[in-house]
Amino acid sequence: MTIATTTSTPLLEVDDLCKSYAPKRGLIGSILARGSKPSNTLKNISFDLGKGEILGVVGESGSGKSTLGFTILGLIEASSGSVRFAGKSLPRDARELRTFRRSAQMIFQDPYQSLNPRFRIKDIVTEPLLVYGLIGNGEVTAAAEEVLDLVGLRPGKSYLERFPHELSGGQRQRVSIARAVVLKPKLLIADEPVSMLDVSIRAGILRLLRSLSASMEMSVVYISHDLSTVRYICDRVAVMYRGEIVEIGSTDQIIAYPVHPYTKRLLSAVPRISFAEKRQRVAQHA
Structure with a gap:
């Protein structure tokens, strides 16, 4: 999918990224997998991430969001496509990957x-x-x-x-x-960082992430299944459905003028509180 890019110099460039898993093997697996095709977890994912930008990646469970995060960090090897960080391709050598991960870190769900x-x-x-x-x-x-x-x-x-x-x-x-x-990284992958937390303290964590992004000029890929948290802090939103980015744009644009039916379905499940009001609530919570 061809998507709009950030207006700033990209820190992260993901181009036509794909990840497929072969059917399970073994005696039973071979029988069950006979004639089946590899499972495509990521399909032609492309986007840029600017310096200090927060990009929300939203979608239901199984849409490929976490796999995308792991692939960006080189924890999972892509089947095809490329990831470029600060103008350089994601390294394959273990020593170079170690150096890269000093600049790219991850926060997990639990x-x-x-x-x-x-x-x-x-x-x-x-x-x-x-x-x-x-x-x-x-x-x-x-x-x-x-x-x-x-x-x-x-x-x-x-x-x-x-x-x-x-x-x-x-x-x-x-x-x-x-x-x-x-380590003062330039890139942070936040994989569902508030989904395990009580609703009353989520706003404080979201506010912290946005504050750190601004003060450290740190880019963030914020992964979530919940548009009600994504809309709090993200500059742009990418909507994933069945391994593909089906819609991407500024947060205001996606919230106000969704195009894809799946995006509209996600938004229909979000309580009808104005976007500006939600931003204000985050600012008021520590």
Whole structure:
């Protein structure tokens, strides 16, 4: 699908990206798969992402949203197409991928599952700095306090010695965000970051992501099945249906003038509160 591009210089360029999975094999699998075609999870996905831009990728479960995020980061190998980051093709060499991932991080849906339960919070958020040799062991406490303060866990020192199970869901997700942004990445993939959280604290996490994107000039691919959260913080929205982007445009445009029937169906499930009012609500919540 040919889509409108961002007006700024692209940080991320995805061109004609496809991902197919072959039918399962083995004795039973071969019989069941006889005559069947590979499953196309991603079909000719193309879009650009500008520096500091937040792009919402919205669609129902199974539409290929998470697969797209994993493929962009090189965690899943594409069947065809290309991903370019800062003008360079996604590297295949393990050493080059390691360098790339210093600039591209991910937040997962369930913070409890994504955080090591045996690590204290200070070790979780500073591990990336130690892995890349950016701090020494004697600097862990100060670095942990700084990044925890950045994500709204103040005072940071009161969280340093805790374990993930001692925090609330919202606090755990803030720790996940801290771990992701501690390397000051240029790209963040946020995969359903508020879907596991109570409705009352979602706005605070969304506001934090938008604030970090602006202050760090960090581009964000915000993945969700829920247009009511996507419309809060995203500059543009891409609607995915059965592995394809069926519609993409500015958030205002998609919300006010949806074209594709699937987009209209998604919007029909969103409570009828004005877009401006929803933005205002996010600004009022910490």
